[in-house]
Amino acid sequence: MQFEHLGVSPRIHPDAVVAPTAVISGDVEIGPECRVLHGAVITSEGGPVTLGAHVIVMENALIRATATNAVHIGDHVLVGPMASVSGATIADEVFLATGTRIFNGARIGARSEVRINAVVHLRTTLPADTVVPIGWIAVGDPLQLLSPDRHEEIWEAQRELDFPGYVFGLDRETPDLMVQLTERYGRSLARHVDDRRID
Template identity: 80%
Template sequence: MQFEHLGARPRIHPDAVVAPTAVISGDVTIGAGAQVLHGAIITAEGGPVVLGEHVIVMENALIRATAANAVRIGDHTLVGTLASVAGATLDEEVFLASGARVFNGARVGRRCEVRINAIVHRHTVLPERTVVPIGWVAVGDPVRLLSPDRHEEIGAAQPELDFPGYVFGVDRDTPDLMVQLTERYGTSLARHAHDRRVD
């Protein structure tokens, strides 16, 4: 299914294949030879999404651009089942395994591997050929790779990353953080009320 969002329509190369149950919304460009499988969602929420040639987006993956962070995915990259990319750049020949997550402002270098359920946090830079092991968390620039049992170190990086401030425009220390966050984000998402199916 393809939708016009904020006046922009998806542009899909005639050699690309998009499953009928995938959702492509807004300013999305999909390159030649790309494959977008069932249940995948690719949505441009104010910023563009560009998928290069021969990119594969597996079942139920989510790719979302924001007004602050576009998404660019280089040629011959695979985004695994249930993986997500939010406002990030992936260079060529990247492998995101099932359940991997890449957050806003991150950059994943050429031929990197982000393995099952691994996380690349906000504004993290993975140099070329970096491997993030299964379930690990990559944080920062220069990057630190932390195993999930190093919860205190991961937690210590959170305030510096300021995820609620950067992504939602809400101060982390706001007493009613979730009230502010959901109301602001809900207002932004309400712009979909005027979307129009174009396929």
Template identity: 80%
Template sequence: MRFSHLGAAPRIHPSAVIAPTAVISGDVEIGADCQVLHGAVVTAEGGAITLGEHVIVMENALIRATSTNPVHIGDHVLVGPMASVSGASIGNETFLATGTRVFNGARIGERCEIRINAVVHVRTILPAETVVPIAWVAVGEPVLILSPDKHEDIWAAQKDLDFPGYVFGLDRDTPDLMVQLTERYGRSLARHADDQPSD
């Protein structure tokens, strides 16, 4: 399904193949010879999404742009099943394996490998040809790549990146953080009530 959102309709190259159960919403441009498979969601929530040429978005993957963080995915990129890319830039010839998570403001260089269930945290910069091992976490700039059992080290690097402040504009120490976050984010997401099919 294709939807217009906030006045913008998807633009899809004629050679791209979009599965009938994929959702493409808003200011999305999909380049030549791309494949977007069943259950994938590519949704521009106020910011643009650009997929280059020969990009493969596999089953149940999510690509989401925000008003402050657009998404750019270069040529010859594979976004694996159940992977998630939110407000990030992905360089050419990069592999995002099954279940990877790439967060807002991240920039991944060319020919990187983000392996199964690995995480690239908010505002993290990965140089070209970096490998993030299975289930490991890349965080910060300069980047630290840490195994999941290094929680204290991950938190020490992550804390200053300020996920709730950067993504939601809220101070982590707000007493009713989740109340404010869900109400504010809910109002933003409610803008989908006016979406129109564009098929």
């Protein structure tokens, strides 16, 4: 299913194959020989999404650009089932395994592997050829790779990256943080009210 969002329609190369149950919305460009499988969602929420050549987006994966962070995915990249990429830059020949989470402002270097259920946090840079082990967390620039049992170290690094401030423009210490966050984000997402299906 393809949708015009904010007056912009997806652009899909004629050699690409997009499953009929995938959702492609807004300023999305899908390059030659790409494959987008059932249930995948690729959506532009104010910024563009660009997929290079030979990108495979597997079942139920989510790729979302924001007004602050576009998404660029290079050539020969595999985005695994149920993986999530939000506002990140992915270089060529990268493997994002099942259930991986790539957050806003992250940069994944060429030939890197983010293995099953691993996380690349906000504004984190993976140099080329980096491997993030199964379930581990990559955080920061310079990069720290931390196992999930090291919660205090992960939290210390995350606090410095300021997720609510960077993504939503809100101070983490705001007493009604979730009230402000959901109302502000809800207003932004309401722009979908005028989306138009084009296929």
